[in-house]
Amino acid sequence: MIAVFHIFAKTLMTCIKGPHRPREILNHMYLMGIGSLPIILVATAFAGMVFTLEIAFHMDTALHTVEMIPGFTGQFVLRELGIAIPALLLVAKVGASTAAEVGTMKVTEQIDALRLLQIDPIEYLVYPRFVASIIAVASLTIISIFVTLVCAISVAVLKYNFGFLEYLNSLTQFVSDKDLLCALVKGMVFGAVIPIISCYYGFYCKAGAEGVGNATTNSVVTSTILVIVLDFLLTFAFSMIL
Amino acid sequence: MKKTSNELKVGLLVTATLILVLVFAWLMGAKNPFTKNTEFFVTYNFAGGIEVGSPVRVAGIKVGRVEKINFFVPDKDYAAPDTKADKVLTPLKLKISISKEAAEGVRKDSKFYINIAGIIGERYIEVTPGTLTAPKVTSSDVLRGIDPPRIDQLISQSFDLAGKIKEVIEENEGDITKSIQLLYKLSANINKTVMQIEKSKMFQTDIAMLINNLIEITKDVKILTAKTQSEDGKKTLELLYKLLWRLEGLDKDAIKQFFQKEGIRTRLF
Numbered sequence: 001m002i003a004v005f006h007i008f009a010k011t012l013m014t015c016i017k018g019p020h021r022p023r024e025i026l027n028h029m030y031l032m033g034i035g036s037l038p039i040i041l042v043a044t045a046f047a048g049m050v051f052t053l054e055i056a057f058h059m060d061t062a063l064h065t066v067e068m069i070p071g072f073t074g075q076f077v078l079r080e081l082g083i084a085i086p087a088l089l090l091v092a093k094v095g096a097s098t099a100a101e102v103g104t105m106k107v108t109e110q111i112d113a114l115r116l117l118q119i120d121p122i123e124y125l126v127y128p129r130f131v132a133s134i135i136a137v138a139s140l141t142i143i144s145i146f147v148t149l150v151c152a153i154s155v156a157v158l159k160y161n162f163g164f165l166e167y168l169n170s171l172t173q174f175v176s177d178k179d180l181l182c183a184l185v186k187g188m189v190f191g192a193v194i195p196i197i198s199c200y201y202g203f204y205c206k207a208g209a210e211g212v213g214n215a216t217t218n219s220v221v222t223s224t225i226l227v228i229v230l231d232f233l234l235t236f237a238f239s240m241i242l
Numbered sequence: 243m244k245k246t247s248n249e250l251k252v253g254l255l256v257t258a259t260l261i262l263v264l265v266f267a268w269l270m271g272a273k274n275p276f277t278k279n280t281e282f283f284v285t286y287n288f289a290g291g292i293e294v295g296s297p298v299r300v301a302g303i304k305v306g307r308v309e310k311i312n313f314f315v316p317d318k319d320y321a322a323p324d325t326k327a328d329k330v331l332t333p334l335k336l337k338i339s340i341s342k343e344a345a346e347g348v349r350k351d352s353k354f355y356i357n358i359a360g361i362i363g364e365r366y367i368e369v370t371p372g373t374l375t376a377p378k379v380t381s382s383d384v385l386r387g388i389d390p391p392r393i394d395q396l397i398s399q400s401f402d403l404a405g406k407i408k409e410v411i412e413e414n415e416g417d418i419t420k421s422i423q424l425l426y427k428l429s430a431n432i433n434k435t436v437m438q439i440e441k442s443k444m445f446q447t448d449i450a451m452l453i454n455n456l457i458e459i460t461k462d463v464k465i466l467t468a469k470t471q472s473e474d475g476k477k478t479l480e481l482l483y484k485l486l487w488r489l490e491g492l493d494k495d496a497i498k499q500f501f502q503k504e505g506i507r508t509r510l511f
Contacts, residue, residue: 030248033255139259146262168269173364176295177270180263 004200007122011196014127021128028132032094033139039093040086040144047085048148051076052155066160070167071174073152078179082145084231087190090137091223095198098129099219102202103212111203121203129195137191138184145183182238189234190227197223279306280345282383285315286334290356290365290390297366298338300347306340308367336387338367349376354387 052073056066102125105111111121149171156162201219205211286292289311298306312335340348349372357368367387379385411418469475 026249026252029252029255034248034251037255135256139255142259142262142266143255145266172269173297175270177267178295180266180270184263 003204004196007126007200007203008196010120010122011126011130014123015131019123021124024124024128025132028129029136032090032129032132033136036086036090036093036136036140037143040089040140041147043089044082044085044144044148045151047081048073048077048151049155051081051148052152053159056156056160067170069156069160069162070170073156074149074171074175075179077145077148077152078175078183079235080231082148083141083183083186083190084227085148086140086144087137087187087194087227087231088224090133090140090190091194091227092220094133095194095223096216096220098195098198099201099205099216100212102199103205103215106202106205107207107212122199125202126195126199129199130192133195134188134191137194138187141183141187178238182234185238186231186234189230193226193230194223197226278342279339280342280348280379281309281337281339281381282379282385284336284338284354284367284385284387285332286336286356286387286389287332288389288392289334289336290392292336292356292365292367296364298340298369299366300340300344300369301371302368303344304366305344306338308336309339310337311335312337335384336367340369345379347371348379349373350379350383350385351376352379352385354385356387356390 052069055072055076056069059066059068059072102111105125111125114121114124153162153164153167156167157164198219201215201222205215292308292311294308294311296308297304298308313333315332315335348369352372353370355368355370357366358364359366470479
């Protein structure tokens with residue numbers, strides 16, 4: 001636990017003091033952002049369609065009207081669905097690969113070699129991933145919200161005879177710029193969690209292939225739980241503040 | 243080449259994100275720094291669920307929103323000359339921002355109602371355009387809004403009323419009980435009487451006969467009235483009137499004289 005805070009604090013210090021390693025950041029942004037874009041687009045698109053169908057079914061059953069689809073869908077997508085799905089997918093994809101990569105470096109003594117070369121492993125391995133992940137997850141969150149909403153609107157227009165402008169007008173009655181701010185902040189926090197936890201499990205990986213495998217599994221499990229817990233805490237905090 | 247391509251892709255990703263953020267912010271009604279709005283204040287004692295961000299509509303069209311809600315503001319406008327302004331408090335002072343175009347129609351005598359829209363009851367401020375002769379609303383004006391009816395007050399008043407009714411009942415319990423008992427007895431007596439009438443065959447027959455006779459009489463009267471209204475009837479009535487008029491002066495002596503003239507001996511009366 002203390003080691004996690006140590007890694008986090010040192011990463012934050014590097015953010016202020018440098019070295020900033022823009023090339024490394026860019027490479028990781030490409031791997032995390034562009035590399036994860038297809039799976040996130042597919043997952044969130046279908047999630048949006050499924051959610052619209054579900055919400056319409058329940059509204060029709062309980063209220064005998066589907067008039068409120070835009071409001072409910074918009075709020076849920078902006079507050080949860082569009083944020084949690086990309087974050088959890090990135091935990092599975094990016095978190096696992098980072099833990100495995102850093103773990104392998106630890107097992108093959110590459111991290112020790114870095115120390116011998118007077119290179120701080122946190123500065124070299126964690127910091128670029130940390131910055132890249134924050135930007136990439138925030139970007140993917142916004143894109144996934146857009147894609148989810150577009151798919152939700154498509155289902156509402158095609159199946160429930162909503163007009164496109166009617167849907168948008170109704171949507172804007174229920175969501176505000178504060179919801180967008182919440183989504184961005186949540187995305188950035190989840191983006192910060194993924195590399196810190198993954199690198200921690202990589203740094204403290206036990207020897208051998210089994211050690212790397214365990215580190216990867218533990219990293220994904222811990223990151224997933226942490227994302228869900230932080231999601232609750234942030235939602236609670238935003239409901240109090242905004 | 244590959245690195246340039248990667249940079250380009252990352253750049254496109256970030257640019258797309260920024261564009262989407264701007265689009266979302268515009269859709270969600272974030273304040274546009276390039277448009278100038280008119281901001282003024284509306285005061286209420288009770289705002290009925292209005293929140294920061296609630297829409298403001300002029301003549302039914304959304305033209306702005308509630309920017310800020312201030313609580314218990316010292317009100318100079320309502321303070322008497324010899325009173326300190328901070329002793330007169332306005333419970334709610336809402337800062338409202340509407341587009342310049344819509345502000346043209348909002349006058350100082352415009353009414354600011356708090357309405358409810360939709361099935362979930364979204365609150366908004368409805369502004370009715372004022373009269374043309376009234377001055378236009380300007381920035382920082384403080385206008386008085388119309389408080390919506392308070393459901394909690396209505397319930398409270400109903401509760402008070404129910405309490406008073408209960409009090410009256412409790413205070414006059416004896417009288418009310420007696421009255422109810424008397425009413426009960428009366429209804430029981432009426433019931434008995436009706437039952438006796440229903441049981442008595444003779445009474446039933448008599449009533450039936452009476453009703454039948456009444457029906458017959460009514461029919462006759464109807465025919466008679468119809469006949470008197472006809473031309474013959476009118477003539478007959480006229481003749482009868484004349485006859486009665488002529489017979490008015492006829493007494494014992496006159497009749498005797500008449501019979502003597504005719505050579506008839508008779509004993510009258």
